Amino acid sequence: MSTTVVTPEPANTTWRGRGRRLPVLVALATIVIAAVLACALLGAAIVPHDPDAQDLLAGLQSPSASHLLGTDDAGRDILSRVIVGARFAVLGPAIVVLGAAAIGTLLGLVAGYYGGWRDSAIMRTIDLVYALPALLVVVVLIGVLGGGYFIAVAILVALTGPVDGRLIRAATLEQRSLPYVDAARTLGLSRRKIMFRHIWPNVMPLIVANGFLNFAYSLVALSALSFLGLGVPPGTADWGRMLSDNLPLIHDNPLAALAPGIALVLTAVAMNLVGDWAYEQLADRGRAR
Amino acid sequence: MTSDVTQIAQPGGPLLRVTDLRISSQLASGEHTITSGVNLELMPGEALAVVGESGSGKSMMARAIVGLLPPGVRAQGEVIYGDRDLLELRGRQLAAVRGGEIGLIFQDPFTMLNPLMRCGEHITELLTDGDGKRLSRRARAGEAIRRLAEVGIDDAAVADAYPFQLSGGMRQRIGIAAALARDPRILIADEPSTALDVTTQKEILSRIKELQESRGMGLILITHDLRVAFSMCDRVQVLYAGSVLERGDANAVEAEPRHPYTLGLLLTEPPGDRRLSELPVIGGAVPDPDTVAGQCAFAPRCAWALPPCREAAPLLVEAGSRHASACIRVGEIAQEMRALRQAADHAGAHVLAARSSEPLVEVRGIEKVFGGGSGERRVVALDGVSLEIGVDESVGLVGESGSGKTTLGRCLLGLEQPTGGTLTVGGIDASNYAALSNADRRRLRRTIQMVFQDPYSTLNPVRTVGATLNEALLVHEPRMRNVRQRTAELLERVGLPASYADRKPVALSGGERQRVAVARALAAEPRVIVCDEAVSALDVSVQAQVLNLLASVREELGVSYLFITHDLAVVRQIADRVYVLQRGSLVENGPCADVLDDPSHPYTRLLISSIPRSDHEWLAQGATPAAEGA
Numbered sequence: 001m002s003t004t005v006v007t008p009e010p011a012n013t014t015w016r017g018r019g020r021r022l023p024v025l026v027a028l029a030t031i032v033i034a035a036v037l038a039c040a041l042l043g044a045a046i047v048p049h050d051p052d053a054q055d056l057l058a059g060l061q062s063p064s065a066s067h068l069l070g071t072d073d074a075g076r077d078i079l080s081r082v083i084v085g086a087r088f089a090v091l092g093p094a095i096v097v098l099g100a101a102a103i104g105t106l107l108g109l110v111a112g113y114y115g116g117w118r119d120s121a122i123m124r125t126i127d128l129v130y131a132l133p134a135l136l137v138v139v140v141l142i143g144v145l146g147g148g149y150f151i152a153v154a155i156l157v158a159l160t161g162p163v164d165g166r167l168i169r170a171a172t173l174e175q176r177s178l179p180y181v182d183a184a185r186t187l188g189l190s191r192r193k194i195m196f197r198h199i200w201p202n203v204m205p206l207i208v209a210n211g212f213l214n215f216a217y218s219l220v221a222l223s224a225l226s227f228l229g230l231g232v233p234p235g236t237a238d239w240g241r242m243l244s245d246n247l248p249l250i251h252d253n254p255l256a257a258l259a260p261g262i263a264l265v266l267t268a269v270a271m272n273l274v275g276d277w278a279y280e281q282l283a284d285r286g287r288a289r
Numbered sequence: 290m291t292s293d294v295t296q297i298a299q300p301g302g303p304l305l306r307v308t309d310l311r312i313s314s315q316l317a318s319g320e321h322t323i324t325s326g327v328n329l330e331l332m333p334g335e336a337l338a339v340v341g342e343s344g345s346g347k348s349m350m351a352r353a354i355v356g357l358l359p360p361g362v363r364a365q366g367e368v369i370y371g372d373r374d375l376l377e378l379r380g381r382q383l384a385a386v387r388g389g390e391i392g393l394i395f396q397d398p399f400t401m402l403n404p405l406m407r408c409g410e411h412i413t414e415l416l417t418d419g420d421g422k423r424l425s426r427r428a429r430a431g432e433a434i435r436r437l438a439e440v441g442i443d444d445a446a447v448a449d450a451y452p453f454q455l456s457g458g459m460r461q462r463i464g465i466a467a468a469l470a471r472d473p474r475i476l477i478a479d480e481p482s483t484a485l486d487v488t489t490q491k492e493i494l495s496r497i498k499e500l501q502e503s504r505g506m507g508l509i510l511i512t513h514d515l516r517v518a519f520s521m522c523d524r525v526q527v528l529y530a531g532s533v534l535e536r537g538d539a540n541a542v543e544a545e546p547r548h549p550y551t552l553g554l555l556l557t558e559p560p561g562d563r564r565l566s567e568l569p570v571i572g573g574a575v576p577d578p579d580t581v582a583g584q585c586a587f588a589p590r591c592a593w594a595l596p597p598c599r600e601a602a603p604l605l606v607e608a609g610s611r612h613a614s615a616c617i618r619v620g621e622i623a624q625e626m627r628a629l630r631q632a633a634d635h636a637g638a639h640v641l642a643a644r645s646s647e648p649l650v651e652v653r654g655i656e657k658v659f660g661g662g663s664g665e666r667r668v669v670a671l672d673g674v675s676l677e678i679g680v681d682e683s684v685g686l687v688g689e690s691g692s693g694k695t696t697l698g699r700c701l702l703g704l705e706q707p708t709g710g711t712l713t714v715g716g717i718d719a720s721n722y723a724a725l726s727n728a729d730r731r732r733l734r735r736t737i738q739m740v741f742q743d744p745y746s747t748l749n750p751v752r753t754v755g756a757t758l759n760e761a762l763l764v765h766e767p768r769m770r771n772v773r774q775r776t777a778e779l780l781e782r783v784g785l786p787a788s789y790a791d792r793k794p795v796a797l798s799g800g801e802r803q804r805v806a807v808a809r810a811l812a813a814e815p816r817v818i819v820c821d822e823a824v825s826a827l828d829v830s831v832q833a834q835v836l837n838l839l840a841s842v843r844e845e846l847g848v849s850y851l852f853i854t855h856d857l858a859v860v861r862q863i864a865d866r867v868y869v870l871q872r873g874s875l876v877e878n879g880p881c882a883d884v885l886d887d888p889s890h891p892y893t894r895l896l897i898s899s900i901p902r903s904d905h906e907w908l909a910q911g912a913t914p915a916a917e918g919a
Contacts (some may be wrong), residue, residue, distance in 0.1 A: 079309035179741035180749045183809065186702045187764050197760075201751040 029270035039086035048078035048269025060143035099157035103162025114174025206284030216268040308365040324531040338518030341528035344826035392468035398478040402452040409433035409448030439617035458489035486689040487899040519903035530586040531578035537612030547614035557833040561858040568833040574798040650678040655710035685864030739808035742803040742822035748794040755790030761812035800831035
């Protein structure tokens with residue numbers, strides 16, 4: 001700790017102040033996320049080839065000018081399929097993030113602010129969810145309910161929401177003991193107003209940052225399910241699905257399997273980076289000194 | 290081994306010399322000054338006080354001396370100890386000086402000790418024998434007990450206790466013992482008693498003084514309290530917004546402060562022996578050092594400021610023997626300053642007119658017990674306390690931490706549920722808020738309101754001042770039409786411009802936030818306001834402003850107060866009657882002047898003798914065993 005001290009020449013001093021300009025890494029991550037979002041929204045409009053058009057004669061090509069990432073065994077353009085795949089990579093995780101945040105906020109605020117029997121009931125339920133091995137539950141449930149991407153998304157919402165609730169409860173407890181909450185109580189504000197108008201904005205940074213992490217987690221989880229054949233139907237342009245479908249082609253056109261994998265990792269890492277950064281920024285907002 | 294190498298440059302020279310110390314931090318908005326060119330000299334065996342309010346840069350200065358600045362903050366200038374510049378040292382060398390040669394005591398005894406280390410280990414962790422080898426276990430145990438005895442802890446078992454098992458005062462003593470374990474030649478104490486109860490404060494200070502004298506150590510005491518500085522130190526240096534405004538022998542500065550700021554600090558301190566009709570104030574708040582760069586830092590708040598004061602930063606000029614002041618008008622205004630001081634010293638006591646005694650709040654035998662469930666520790670916070678607050682009456686409730694004074698206030702507001710006894714507020718039974726009808730509860734809310742202690746968390750950080758006040762108004766009158774205008778009136782009532790409605794709390798100083806908190810309480814047009822240590826977190830100069838505000842609010846609106854505090858000098862200024870609480874029980878009550886001038890209970894006497902005074906006797910009769918449990 002003594003190394004950060006008193007440096008006569010400012011050149012080799014690393015500043016760790018808050019609220020500086022955008023760090024390079026975060027800027028890069030933002031670009032990645034923007035690109036993925038653009039692909040998800042525009043998708044079919046910007047692809048060089050029809051992602052589902054088969055051309056058996058052009059199967060298993062290596063990268064070339066017309067197929068930048070080559071083709072798979074059915075002659076489909078890998079680049080186009082990766083671009084279109086962004087849609088599933090964004091849609092499912094986005095639903096998980098919003099759904100989990102809604103459930104988690106409600107459970108967390110109520111448990112943390114009211115305390116008492118509501119707290120016990122909510123927390124024991126959350127403990128129960130915690131005790132379940134998430135991915136295994138999804139696999140089993142899909143086996144029973146008969147598969148499908150949106151069923152997987154729904155189950156992830158149900159499993160992630162309570163976990164968020166625990167986090168938000170802790171943050172709510174911290175806020176509840178502060179005098180501004182006591183002041184709101186002495187004014188005679190209703191409990192609902194205190195929870196949503198006073199406490200909620202102060203735990204927001206945590207909810208946002210956690211949303212980014214949830215996004216990365218559920219992207220990987222959904223892709224894993226697709227990889228296992230439990231998510232999207234076979235042949236769909238989905239990164240996890242492509243990863244598993246194209247794995248046998250690794251010797252003929254390695255990019256067919258690598259490209260969706262890299263897209264997956266980049267997106268997940270970018271989400272984590274931006275999430276951490278967003279938390280720092282939001283947490284500083286309105287904070288004294 | 291470093292102590293062999295370090296030689297004092299020349300005998301008779303200073304032990305530590307700080308020259309042109311400039312500390313700055315780097316923020317998004319650019320470089321931000323914390324101190325600008327501070328000089329300081331410490332002679333061997335001398336006690337030097339660095340006095341300043343929050344934001345003066347005094348703590349950062351102490352940290353810079355020992356190389357403990359937080360990341361992003363850096364220091365330039367020279368800190369010469371012996372023949373070395375401490376600012377140039379790195380890593381091991383610096384670590385050897387810190388602790389070995391310069392000991393440190395921090396403000397907060399609750400976080401300063403490692404919770405997983407026994408107290409003895411804190412003291413003996415780095416002790417070595419003559420050859421630099423670590424002491425044997427037995428030698429360490431013996432040493433720990435000897436060191437503990439030195440700071441007044443005779444119970445050998447304390448060495449084996451964990452910090453959480455001890456009171457704040459005990460922990461601070463462990464901190465002192467640890468800081469002194471390697472026999473440093475300089476001790477830097479950063480507000481060592483601020484976080485402690487008044488009675489403990491005096492004990493800790495006199496202990497530090499005694500050790501400093503018996504060891505012949507140099508002492509740098511960092512404090513916000515001039516009275517403590519005068520009673521403990523030989524010399525005093527007054528720091529304000531990052532620059533030194535006055536320095537000199539403690540006696541000389543106390544007898545005749547030569548800088549308007551020092552004078553202001555002395556005058557705004559509420560006197561413990563009489564009530565003034567109005568406390569003198571220094572307007573405004575401590576500025577950001579950058580906004581007063583290149584001028585006298587105090588000029589914006591100074592009654593004597595002239596245009597030249599704002600044209601260049603004044604240098605320290607001699608103002609008597611070993612006494613210097615950074616005021617360019619030091620000679621011209623000396624007479625006026627002297628007159629002001631004399632007038633204040635002789636200002637007669639303000640005699641209170643008798644007020645009506647029709648009770649507005651009646652507390653009968655209130656009890657509050659925390660815990661007590663199976664396996665839980667049972668804490669009796671209030672044990673049959675009764676008190677009354679009359680219409681238009683200001684009542685003080687005095688006690689140390691753990692006395693139950695805050696719990697009583699919270700019970701009145703329904704923030705805690707009393708376990709027994711009755712509370713009546715404005716004719717409504719307030720013993721159980723949950724059992725009240727909505728109409729009654731609403732009437733109660735409009736009768737009694739509260740102002741909380743911590744100005745930094747009393748306002749919701751994400752909402753503007755205006756939103757906070759609007760809400761406070763609308764909750765009582767949902768159909769109010771002219772809310773914006775009423776908000777502006779409230780702000781004006783507490784001495785803030787109406788434009789503050791658009792600000793977030795972060796853009797307000799501590800005193801301003803507390804004013805907003807008063808405005809929020811006033812929004813309900815209550816008849817009683819409970820002020821829970823409402824001024825204790827504020828700087829002295831700002832504390833006086835808020836006390837005067839509360840007095841004028843009472844004068845104009847006829848509000849009653851329950852003023853909860855640990856500070857008897859403050860109670861003297863604001864309360865008509867006072868109740869003294871010790872560990873949940875009332876020990877004494879009566880008209881303020883009677884209780885404070887002629888206390889009948891030993892606990893009240895102890896509290897009164899603990900109010901800091903400027904004279905040396907205050908500490909000399911100091912080491913009276915304080916009433917505290919280990």
